[in-house]
Amino acid sequence: MPRPELLETFPNPYADRSYEIHMTCHEFTSLCPLGGVESDASELALLKGGAPDFGIITITYVPAAKCIELKSLKLYLWSYRDAAVFYERAVNRILDDLSAAVEPRWIQVVGDFNVRGGIKSVITASRGTKA
Amino acid sequence: MPRPELLETFPNPYADRSYEIHMTCHEFTSLCPLGGVESDASELALLKGGAPDFGIITITYVPAAKCIELKSLKLYLWSYRDAAVFYERAVNRILDDLSAAVEPRWIQVVGDFNVRGGIKSVITASRGTKA
Amino acid sequence: MPRPELLETFPNPYADRSYEIHMTCHEFTSLCPLGGVESDASELALLKGGAPDFGIITITYVPAAKCIELKSLKLYLWSYRDAAVFYERAVNRILDDLSAAVEPRWIQVVGDFNVRGGIKSVITASRGTKA
Amino acid sequence: MPRPELLETFPNPYADRSYEIHMTCHEFTSLCPLGGVESDASELALLKGGAPDFGIITITYVPAAKCIELKSLKLYLWSYRDAAVFYERAVNRILDDLSAAVEPRWIQVVGDFNVRGGIKSVITASRGTKA
Amino acid sequence: MPRPELLETFPNPYADRSYEIHMTCHEFTSLCPLGGVESDASELALLKGGAPDFGIITITYVPAAKCIELKSLKLYLWSYRDAAVFYERAVNRILDDLSAAVEPRWIQVVGDFNVRGGIKSVITASRGTKA
Amino acid sequence: MPRPELLETFPNPYADRSYEIHMTCHEFTSLCPLGGVESDASELALLKGGAPDFGIITITYVPAAKCIELKSLKLYLWSYRDAAVFYERAVNRILDDLSAAVEPRWIQVVGDFNVRGGIKSVITASRGTKA
Amino acid sequence: MPRPELLETFPNPYADRSYEIHMTCHEFTSLCPLGGVESDASELALLKGGAPDFGIITITYVPAAKCIELKSLKLYLWSYRDAAVFYERAVNRILDDLSAAVEPRWIQVVGDFNVRGGIKSVITASRGTKA
Amino acid sequence: MPRPELLETFPNPYADRSYEIHMTCHEFTSLCPLGGVESDASELALLKGGAPDFGIITITYVPAAKCIELKSLKLYLWSYRDAAVFYERAVNRILDDLSAAVEPRWIQVVGDFNVRGGIKSVITASRGTKA
Amino acid sequence: MPRPELLETFPNPYADRSYEIHMTCHEFTSLCPLGGVESDASELALLKGGAPDFGIITITYVPAAKCIELKSLKLYLWSYRDAAVFYERAVNRILDDLSAAVEPRWIQVVGDFNVRGGIKSVITASRGTKA
Amino acid sequence: MPRPELLETFPNPYADRSYEIHMTCHEFTSLCPLGGVESDASELALLKGGAPDFGIITITYVPAAKCIELKSLKLYLWSYRDAAVFYERAVNRILDDLSAAVEPRWIQVVGDFNVRGGIKSVITASRGTKA
DSSP states (O other), rough: OOOOGGOOOOOOTTTTTTOOEEEEEEEEEEEEOTBBEEEEOOHHHHTTOOOOEEEEEEEEEOOOEEOOOHHHHHHHTTTTTEEEEOOOHHHHHHHHHHHHHHHHHEEEEEEEEEEEEEEEEEEEEEEEOOO | OOOOOOOOHHHHHHHOOOOOOEEEEEEEEEOOOBBBBEEEEEEHHHHOOEEEEEEEEEEEEEEEEEEOOOOHHHHHHHTTTEEEEOHHHHHHHHHHHHHHOOOOOOEEEEEEEEEEEEEEEEEEEEEEEEO | OOOGOOOEEOOOTTTTTTOOEEEEEEEEEOOOOOBBEEEEEEHHHHTTOOEEEEEEEEEEEEEESSEEEEHHHHHHHHTTTTOOOOTTHHHHHHHHHHHHOOOEEEEEEEEEEEETTTEEEEEEEEEEOOO | OOOGGGGGEEOOOTTTTOOOEEEEEEEEEEOOBTTTTTEOOOOOHHTTTOOEEEEEEEEEEOOOEEEEEEHHHHHHTTTTEEEEEOOOHHHHHHHHHHHHHHHOOOEEEEEEEEEETTTEEEEEEEOOOOO | OOOOGGGGGOOOOOTTSSOOEEEEEEEEEEEETTBBBBBOOOOHHHHHHEEEEEEEEEEEEESSSEEHHHOOOOOOTTTTEEEEEOOHHHHHHHHHHHHHHHHOOOEEEEEEEEEEEEEEEEEEEEOOOOO | OOGGGGGEEEEEETTTOOEEEEEEEEEEEEEEBBTBBOEEEEEHHHHHOOOEEEEEEEEEOOOEEEOOOHHHHHHHTTTTTEEEOOOOHHHHHHHHHHHHHHHEEEEEEEEEEEEETEEEEEEEEEEEEEO | OOOOOGEEEEOOOOTTTTOOEEEEEEEEEEEEEBBTTTTEEHHHHHTTTOOOOEEEEEEEEOEEEESEEEEHHHHHTTTTEEOOHHHHHHHHHHHHHHHHHHHOSEEEEEEEEETTEEEEEEEEEEEOOOO | OGGGOOOOOOEOTTTTTOHHHHHHHEEEEEEBBBBBBEEEOOEEEOOOOOOEEEEEEEEEOOSSSSEEEEHHHHHHHTTTTTTTHHHHHHHHHHHHHHHHHHSEEEEEEEEEEEEEEEEEEEEEEEOOOOO | OOOOGOOOOOOOTTTTTTOOEEEEEEEEEEEOOBBOOOOOOOOOHHHHHHOEEEEEEEEEOOOSSSSEEEHHHHHHHHHHTTOOHHHHHHHHHHHHHHHHHHHEEEEEEEEEEETTTTTEEEEEEEOOOOO | OOOOOOOOOOEEEOOOOOOEEEEEEEEEEEEOOOOOEEEEOOOHHHHHTTTEEHHHHHHEEEOOSSSEHHHHHHHHTTTTEEEEEEEEHHHHHHHHHHHHOOSEEEEEEEEEEEEEEEEEEEEEEEEOOOO
């Protein structure tokens, strides 16, 4: 399941100015909730129908006092690998976990998920004011 | 013919915030109205001139209390397969059916149809206020 | 020569709302005016120097009471095949002919013409207010 | 169901030489067999699970005495719209139907089908000798 | 109608060696035969149904004593603008006309025509031996 | 760990002829062996350094008596999700497992893996004779 | 050296409305100033170090009473072929020369120059008000 | 280590107007800080873990009295080759060094760095007012 | 005019083995012969109709004892800037000049020239045996 | 300078069959020899004119008893960062170093280097027989 405790930060070296950090992870994968119920999924569950989902997670933020440490972000995103979550929850949860860890001036998370049933989904959520 | 009763929704898990859901279906197909009259088309009609139309339907919306269930959206879009409709009607009808089912804060539907007679058509319609 | 009388319309099925129709014709061709004089061109003229021009015509409009009938638009655009016109006149004339036939809330015509003498030209003209 | 009787031919105007004709149809659609059983599908079947399939059919052949008439080929390919067939059968059946109608020196049919379950399929079959 | 008498040549400046000349014309246009009958087409015919065809003509040859003069090739290809010909005939006729004018060691003509009825066609014909 | 027992087949409907089936899975993921030792990986292992690998698996084969069932192939490829294997082993193992299940005339497996340490790897293995 | 006297204009056929003309020349070439001194360059200079520069010049303007004649623009741009000018001067000079000749409502010139020393440069300058 | 003293300028030849200069360097490389500590890196350090970073640096500015000399910019960017810096510091430092040297009306620096750990980073910082 | 005396070579550091060197120059420019007569062109000639030609020159060779020095190749290609030559002559002359200077085991020169009169030309010539 | 002693191998897990391993490194960088003399370069040298070179190294081989260890290959390629070598030497040296370390059945190295002086270079060398 998602493990926000993995997220680490470092002090923003240019905290006196407003600048933007944009990160893209092309290798995000989670599991589709079984029977519409979000849960922890085991290998057994995977083979019974909790199909893997794949997508691209894009994070853009204007740091305040802290920046997200890149390697810890990678580990945090890996922690979705065995989690069964809806797209809407994944994107909003990443937004909330990062907001809590980094307390940015503004942050946006976009989840661009692979085609399922012939339909592609992109979810976009943000917090704070960009200006 | 289009069957809006197939559309299902689920409660928006993050109804307290404004975020965007964007879906693209590359596999939309309907029939061209025979002699300019929109109607139900049978296989016979198909071969007499009610040529198939193909297009990409893009739906973007900001959910309020409800989200559209992805599989039911797929079934709803499939229900145009035997319907003979003009492009303008298809896009506006999808807009109205989804608006009635999901009651979003804002919604936009774009129909990007394949070349016919050397001319490509894209229809864009929306309801509500995005801000 | 351009024949605007070929243009036909049908009643806008959703005239109560503002939506956009966008059409692209990749197969527009006309003739370059001979000696800078716009005129009707015959096959003879063609071979003496009234070189063919090729381009993409893009039409975007917000319909009011009427929509342009797609097949009639195709025939109208075909009627430039033997006309010798400058790019600037072609685009503005299409704008005027369509405006007269459809009386849209807003309309824009873009002519994107192939390279001539190593230079590519794109002409954009519009009428009405989009908002 | 597929209707090979729709296929028409015309005499090859250059039957004394060996040349190649290559045709691509980006708008092929059929239905997925319900429960693995190939059959005729109705609208009801469609909504119960006989999901639509979409693909690109590419036909390349070296004509002998006859050429395939383009419009009749279009109608023949349309006749798969309500047929429930496996990819392997669709491609080989098109190969056989065209071979019977055109009796070419060599012919190849490729079916390039959209992603299903995260997997894309391309089937290639041919008859005769190209050289 | 096609006018092969427009084709001009110039002496191959390197006739003692075997090298390849490849030319592509993206602006080829002719007319679709009316009712399947190839003929001269007038503007009237054009508007009654002899629809314009568009394509890319690619010519590759290994010159012997003569090279094709580029401007005369342009004029020759323009002369198809008012001709109603099937794709198969256009490509083979260009092959024959160029072969007669240039007498090359080897020559290939490819006609890559725009989508009609949802189907794209490419015709390839050649004469002589490349090696 | 990889579970070849999941692979299912169906009788080749055109077993009397030689044709090709090509499948691409863009959503293959496995784990990098921890400390260079291939093993089963748990969530714990994942976070300690058994980093996920991502790649595209392409399978091309000429069927003999049997075809691979598409859905079972999907499940089989999913079974690598928790397996820690080197690229070389993954590709050759898929080749061997499919060969055993389908007994094809010829088969090729290509694994095209994402960049790691700034280096991209593609492994290609095959069995049988294509001709 | 640049020869603005080559620029010719013709009366804007639709001077009563505001529309946009956009031209792109992919074949602009000039010379790099020798030792940083802008000057006329001869063949000798070219070989001693006044290296050729290549770029794409894009001109966009809203005509008032006059339009730029396309062929004269081509000749004017050719006149930079033997001129040694800095990028900044070339773009601003073209802007000034065209402004003087055409007296447009608004005009923008963009020079997009090829990589030199591993660095690509794009210069953008404009005059007048677009609205 | 970064050597801002290498930066040279020349007087803006069109200082009386506001125009934009945009430069892209696709060949930026620096070193990843060892153990998270930014420092000078030697060859030894490189092989022990201070891995090379690669990226594209884009600089856009509106010059006031001075323009940056292109060759000196190249040398300045080369001086990061042996420096161990975080992405955030590299981009902001380049911004500060260029601001000090050129004193522009407005300047923006974007660092678009290659994928590391499956995550791509783009940093954007600016100073001054563009209008 | 072309100046082959500018070409310089250096000893092939791996003359004992057969390997391939491939070079592409995207910035080749010459002049179109005035009235079909190849000659030296002055600025005056340029403006009277000896239009500039632009193309991409690709050179591939297997060195024997000598390699072409890159900078001298650049200067040699620059020397065509003021030469009025046909495409066929330019490519074959470059082939001959390089063959004389480098005496390679095998060499191929391709000239890929920009569209003129709506037609693109690619000339390919080679000497020696590649084996 | 290049350090082949960094290269490590592991036993080929499928040594009994012939299969292909293809690796691409997009982040190769070395230095251009100063004054045409290949040597070790220091930071000082870098700024005096030993300009950095950038390229893509592609390695394809058919392993015999040993496979190249990916991380050691990365370190070996990094060791060119401070080496001043000609393109021809770099590619052939990588070929020789890898051949000595892996003793493959067949191996090919391609160096695709960035544009210098407007000319792009690609060097291809191989050893052994691909069978």
